[in-house]
Amino acid sequence: MTGDFRTLPADERSAAALAEQGLRYELVGDDPERHDGFSQAVSRGFYGEQLTAERLGERRPGFADNRSIGVYDDMAAEPLVPVATVDSWTSPLGMPGGSSLESWAISMVTVAPTHRRRGIARALLEGELRTAAAHGSPIAVLTVSESTIYGRYGFGPATWAAELVVDTTRADWVGPTPAGRLHLVSREAVREFGPAIEERARAHGSIATWGGFWDRQLGLRPSDASSAASIRAVRYDDEAGAPQGFAVYRVKDSGPDFTKHPVEVIELIAASDDAYAALWRYLLELDLVHEVVAVNRSVDEPVRFMVADARAVQTRSVTDHLWARILDLPRCLEGRTWQQAGRLVLDVADPLDFASGRIALDVDADGRATVSSSTENPDITLGVAALSSVLLGGASPITLAAAGRLAGEPTAVERLSRMAVTPTPPTLGFWF
Ligand SMILES: CC(C)(COP(=O)(O)OP(=O)(O)OC[C@H]1O[C@@H](n2cnc3c(N)ncnc32)[C@H](O)[C@@H]1OP(=O)(O)O)[C@@H](O)C(=O)NCCC(=O)NCCS
CATH class of the missing domain: 3.30.1050.10 (SCP2 sterol-binding domain)
Incomplete structure (x- = not known):
């Protein structure tokens, strides 16, 4: 590896290609105003909201951990808001067999609707790959909004994600009954113990989680306060009292029939088979619930074999998820x-x-x-x-x-x- 990836200079070839269009391709750097412009551009690029001062403030600390690039158009009405963005960082990627490789993770690829289809994304992606290679990262990874975009840069779909929908009225438990116990816990408590369990449970094909990820998933950012109030969490401890897994979930509105609440699983992370069984059983046996939905699950989930009626566990979709580029x-x-x-x-x-x-x-x-x-x-x-x-x-x-x-x-x-x-x-x- 060559030094701190965050301070590697912006790729010269991409800078030259974009300069021909009168655009500046630059590291966003340390300026909070440029951080805010970058965040607004990303939100706009993914059709999100215009960010409030509170949300902008919450995003600022993340810039210290990542390498953010903006493409600036001095002729734009808001020149501090880049017309294109990309963000990257290095992260261990779990490999088959249990070791890990440093990967160059890429995110927040956006080009403003006014500037699309003139080669800006190509300059961003090729710039990232050249910088990653020069840094010594052996592989680049990303997740995609559309599976049509990244094959041309040498990325291939490398993991698949299933969305599971379980009809709990048909899902009588026939799986194991672990000897440990469940504890209802606060979201703040999960923020403390969760990352270490996730690290132990991490499968090959996954990169590492980060602090801002947990704050977002658990709804701990101040601006999430009202939307996250319904998030609940449960932890499984083994017989010796050691935490081995947890689930974070939300019981959603039932409509007129109070017996038909859907449950959205935000996280179900288990470092042992017992924790996996106990947490799924807990979710499937909640009273007044008729459906449990979990996204980004493995395409080979043991829970199918833990219920009396395997067809209670339906796969709503299987999609490509992590894309990798050697x-x-x-x-x-x-x-x-x-x-x-x-x-x-x-x-x-x-x-x-x-x-x-x-x-x-x-x-x-x-x-x-x-x-x-x-x-x-x-x-x-x-x-x-x-x-x-x-x-x-x-x-x-x-x-x-x-x-x-x-x-x-x-x-x-x-x-x-x-x-x-x-x-x-x-x-x-x-x-x-
Ligand atoms: C996807 C996006 C970044 C592409 O930016 P862009 O600057 O218009 O792309 P480029 O002009 O550099 O196009 C490069 C190539 O990708 C192709 N391409 C661009 N967007 C594409 C899309 N959405 N689907 C399929 N191909 C696409 C172009 O046709 C071009 O093909 P070529 O190599 O055969 O010439 C931009 O449309 C965007 O911001 N979309 C919304 C946010 C988003 O989905 N971001 C990706 C997050 S993973």
């Missing part, structure tokens, strides 16, 4: 554990040329990989986006071959699939 092939492929030993020569195409090349992937009996450059005939030919989808175990090479996203003899494709599959799916439980 920048450094050897560090990414050596940064995970593989499921099976084997050797394959991969020919990787990368239009932006961060990760192109022919490499031999050698995996030993312990699942450890060694990557070396190769001149042999390739077993598999694929683009960097497809390999980024495979890396965390979220996409099967067999499926990608059938989709025309990678090519190779069927035996080689199957070997890569056996090597890359993970025992549980990669999962990211939140947006960033």
Whole structure:
């Protein structure tokens, strides 16, 4: 890694490309007025509200932790509000096998409606990738508003998220009955103990949470006071009294029938199977509730097998969630554990040329990989986006071959699939 990512200069090539359009591409820096302009631009870009002074003030501390870039148009009516924004930070990304790799997380990509479709987003994204690579981050990650935007920059969908809707009238509990106990707790208490449990429970495919994330999820920002008052929380402690998981939820308005309250699960985070079972059981057995809805869940949730009627647990949607972009092939492929030993020569195409090349992937009996450059005939030919989808175990090479996203003899494709599959799916439980 090269120094503090927050102070890395704005990418020169992107700055030059945008200067040709009379635009300034710059770090937002430390000026509170520029912070506020950036926040307003982001809110406007995602069709959010015009932010009040209170909300602007709440967002200011976050600028100290991230690297924020604005594109400024001096001819705009409000020149301190950038016409385009992007925000980034480095974060450990959980890899298959339990280790983590430093990732370059990208967020808040917006271009003002008045400035769209003239290459500004391309300059932002390519600038981020060049800066990340120069910093030494081996992979970039983001979540997306539309799945049409980022493939062109070499990102591939790497985790999937399910929205579950449980009809509690059909969901009689047949799962385990853990021996620990549940405690109703305050949102403020969750802010204290929650992040440590989340860190222990974190799946491969997830980046780290951060302070502002918890304040938002728990509704602890002063401006959330009225909307967050209905948020409740429950914690599971094991028999020894050690906290192992928690759920944060909201019982919503029932309408005219008081027996039909829907429950929105904001977080259900469990560091043990017992905590998982106890927390789901608690939510599914709440009185006066007919439906429990949980978003950003794994596509392979054990709760389906814990209720008498498996069809009580419906999947309303499954969508791509984390998108990943390999920048450094050897560090990414050596940064995970593989499921099976084997050797394959991969020919990787990368239009932006961060990760192109022919490499031999050698995996030993312990699942450890060694990557070396190769001149042999390739077993598999694929683009960097497809390999980024495979890396965390979220996409099967067999499926990608059938989709025309990678090519190779069927035996080689199957070997890569056996090597890359993970025992549980990669999962990211939140947006960033
Ligand atoms: C998505 C957004 C950032 C694109 O900005 P932009 O400056 O208009 O994009 P560019 O002009 O740089 O376009 C680059 C390429 O992306 C394509 N593109 C841009 N927006 C697209 C979209 N929404 N869907 C599909 N393709 C898109 C362009 O056609 C262009 O294609 P090319 O590579 O074939 O030339 C902008 O429309 C926006 O702010 N949208 C609302 C907020 C949002 O969704 N942000 C993304 C958050 S993840």
